[in-house]
Amino acid sequence: MKLSSQSRAFVPRALQPAARSVYHGLFRLQLRARCWYADHSGAADVTGLPLPPALLRYRVSELLGRDEFLNIGEGCARLIEEHLGSMGVDLARTRRVLDFGCGCGRTLRWFLRECPDVEFHGADVDEEAIEWCRANLKSARFLRNDPLPPLPYPDLHFDVIYCLSVFTHLDEDMQDSWLAELSRLLAPGGVLLLTVHGDRAADALDPDGRATLQTSGFVHRRSRKLKGMVPDWYQTTWHSREYIERRLATWFDDIRYEALPGGMQAIVLARQKEF
Numbered sequence: 001m002k003l004s005s006q007s008r009a010f011v012p013r014a015l016q017p018a019a020r021s022v023y024h025g026l027f028r029l030q031l032r033a034r035c036w037y038a039d040h041s042g043a044a045d046v047t048g049l050p051l052p053p054a055l056l057r058y059r060v061s062e063l064l065g066r067d068e069f070l071n072i073g074e075g076c077a078r079l080i081e082e083h084l085g086s087m088g089v090d091l092a093r094t095r096r097v098l099d100f101g102c103g104c105g106r107t108l109r110w111f112l113r114e115c116p117d118v119e120f121h122g123a124d125v126d127e128e129a130i131e132w133c134r135a136n137l138k139s140a141r142f143l144r145n146d147p148l149p150p151l152p153y154p155d156l157h158f159d160v161i162y163c164l165s166v167f168t169h170l171d172e173d174m175q176d177s178w179l180a181e182l183s184r185l186l187a188p189g190g191v192l193l194l195t196v197h198g199d200r201a202a203d204a205l206d207p208d209g210r211a212t213l214q215t216s217g218f219v220h221r222r223s224r225k226l227k228g229m230v231p232d233w234y235q236t237t238w239h240s241r242e243y244i245e246r247r248l249a250t251w252f253d254d255i256r257y258e259a260l261p262g263g264m265q266a267i268v269l270a271r272q273k274e275f
């Protein structure tokens with residue numbers, strides 16, 4: 001969250017850091033109040049599973065509404081099934097699946113009833129979200145991981161790994177470390193699915209950012225929106241299609257990139273190399 005340029009014009013430069021702190025303090029205060037209200041009002045859960053508290057919902061989406069949380073999660077689950085299907089994978093017939101960067105289980109919760117024979121795992125750096133998942137989404141297994149690999153699973157452990165809106169936040173070194181780690185964890189022929197920002201999302205960049213995206217295919221920018229709520233290294237990342245296809249080819253085969261309607265997001269699929 002930024003002080004608007006109009007507000008900045010009225011605040012002397014020396015006082016701007018203090019004004020920014022006050023502004024962020026007030027923002028967090030009003031957010032707490034809205035979270036309290038959202039936790040004490042609204043529709044009942046329709047999935048038969050408890051809903052995470054509003055602050056955990058906000059951390060994965062910057063939205064507070066229960067219906068939005070459920071609708072987006074269900075939409076993501078359907079997208080995953082459909083795209084895995086295009087790679088010849090029927091999720092319900094896999095053995096073991098990892099939701100990497102699962103947050104408070106917005107997507108995973110939809111698979112638990114639909115795929116009772118699959119062993120689902122979720123991992124995230126967000127301790128509070130993982131504790132909530134452990135206590136409430138009991139048929140899956142969860143762990144809190146460090147910002148950098150490794151994860152404590154054996155090699156070739158998963159048939160499918162999906163990561164929604166995770167690589168949209170990592171810098172290039174972290175991204176590469178995690179791609180190598182996820183490739184270690186995927187069984188031969190297993191499928192990785194991840195999301196990145198699509199072409200239209202680059203409209204949010206300034207001219208310098210757009211130029212860098214065109215030349216190098218990768219831009220990682222600081223964003224103050226979730227300051228104080230997520231770790232400092234967690235910022236915003238844009239990839240070009242060409243960059244993603246080239247980078248993933250280091251670890252994976254059969255890479256597919258599909259822009260989602262509206263162009264703000266894209267889904268990337270890749271298959272573990274056969275040994």
Ligand SMILES: C[S@@+](CC[C@H](N)C(=O)[O-])C[C@H]1O[C@@H](n2cnc3c(N)ncnc32)[C@H](O)[C@@H]1O
Nearest residue numbers: 060101102103106123124125126147164165166
């Ligand atoms: C925008 S949220 C999306 C959460 C979830 N995938 C969903 O769609 O609801 C991004 C998530 O990635 C997690 N994350 C970011 N970097 C991570 C890392 N290095 N290891 C594990 N999780 C990470 C964050 O904590 C956060 O829960």
